[in-house]
Structure formats: structure tokens, C-alpha cells
Amino acid sequence: MKTKGLIPSLIIFILLVVPCHGEMYKWVDEKGTLHFADDLSKIPEKYRPDAETRKTPKEMKEVSVPETRERPKNDPLTTLPPATVEPQGHEINLFRRHELWLAEVVLNGRVKQYFIVDTGASFTLISRQMANELGIPINEETPFIRVASVSDMILTPLVTLRSVQVGKAEVENVEALVYTMPTYQGLLGNSFLNKFKVVIDSLHGKMTLFSMQGTPSPDRPGGYSREYWIGQFRFYHRNLEELRRLKVNYESRGSRSELNRINNAIRFFESQLSELERKASFAGVPRNWRE
DSSP, X not given: OHHHHHHHHHHHHHHHHSOSSSEEEEEEOTXXXXXXXXXXXXSOGGGGGGOEEEEOHHHHHHHHHHHTTTSOTTOGGGSOOOOOOOOOOEEEEOEEETTEEEEEEEETTTEEEEEEEOTTOSSEEEOHHHHHHTXXXXXXXXXXXXXXXXXXXXXXXXXEEEEEEETTEEEEEEEEEEOOOSSOSXXXXXXXXXXXXXXXXXXXXXXXXXXXXXXXXXXXXXXXXXXXXXXXXXXXXXXXXXXXXXXXXXXXXXXXXXXXXXXXXXXXXXXXXXXXXXXXXXXXXXXXXXX
């Protein structure tokens, strides 16, 4: 919380001490650190194309006072910018089964099935039968993670689906647990849904998915909001913490096969976290959004 207050204060301080005339340049380095400079030559060459020009407060005042009164009404400089357009959502029909909502899902571009929609589930689930139909192998190299069943905590295979499509909304490389439920072939969880803002209209049986990715800006690196990036990093950090605790437990019990599965899962999540770090650095995500 202290860091949040410090950053705006630092920016204000910098703006107050810069020269009163000329232009300011704002840029973000690969670590997500915000910088200001009053000369373009002071910015490292690789960051210059993305640097933003900012006028100082005094310069802005001098421009606005005498000139705005004399401009004709049709002058483009007096035209207000267009209102921000909300991204178009993908509307999907839902089907009610008792207390559950189901949606038609296409896996890997070829297998259709009705899945339960569950915005509270961390992962998408597929049955063992569905994994076999998709040709997904489950062997000693497959990572396993611990999940809660009705009566116990069990180790469950974790696989990656090449694609998951619901209506016209599609996400590639979706993590899924292989877990057979009594009645349904799968469940649509947050490993797919967290790429969207989900709006469910229970009265009309509709779900609308709005992509979380918008136009990249300093406030939305890579096109994603602060909440999105924090949620992604938190997901992988929490899973790694839980897996490392499990590893210690299985090491003390001498459970070799379970330990091997846990080690595979740790390597998997470390690889995923490393890839997320790479994308975040490229997009200029601040360091305090990655913890």
C-alpha cells in the first residue's frame, strides 16, 4: 500500500521540478519502471519509439488562453475526441440443467461437448474419456496437482488443450485437469474464462464474453489491466507454493511416484511463470504487478 502512494507522489515531484518550457518525454523500461526526460536524446534508443510526449503545465496554459477563442467551430483542434467504444462481446446460448448452466464447447477445433459453466473453478476440467478422444497421453511425465474431491484430496493430471472455443470466443493453450465427473464430460473454468469479462443473463439464458485485452497503453500494458496481470501472476505463484509444500510432504513419506508427479508439475508451472514474466517484460508491466 505504501508503494501505491509513493509512485504518484514521485511523478508529481518530477513534474514540478522540470523546466517550465519545452516538452517532457515519458517512457517505461523493460522492468516496468516509469521514467521522465526533457530531451529525447536522454532516452535509450530502443525505448524512443514508444516514448510519449507530454507538455509541461505552463506550456499548456500559454497555448490554450489566446488561441482557443479565435478558432472556428469546425477547427479539428476544437473537436472533442470520440467516446471510448466498448469492445464487442461474444454472446453464447446457455442451457439449464437443474441448477447448472451448460455451454457448447469445441476442444482442439474438432470435438464438441456441453460443459458446465463455473466462474468459481480455477481450471477447466475434461473427463478421462474426453482426453482419450483428443489423443492426450497421460503417463509418468504428466504433471499432477492436488485437488479436492467429495471425500478426499487427490492428485489429478494437468494437461494443455491446444484450443478451447465457445461461440466465437477462442483461447489457445488452455490448462485443464483430467477429472471424470458423474454426469458431464467437462467443466468450463477460469483457465479459459479469466481471459474475458463474463456477463451471465440467467433470465434469458445467455452468456456474453468480453475480451480482457484492449488497446495497449501505459495503464494497460499489453492491452491488459492491472487486475488481469496481478491475477495471472498470483495464480502461478499460489500453485507453485502449494506444490512445493506437497513436495516436502511426499519426500518425508518416501512416496516416489507421487513425488515424481509433483516435480513434473513444479517444472510445468515454473515454465509457465517464466513465459508470463517474458510477456510482461515485453509489455512493460510494472514489477509490483508481478508479485
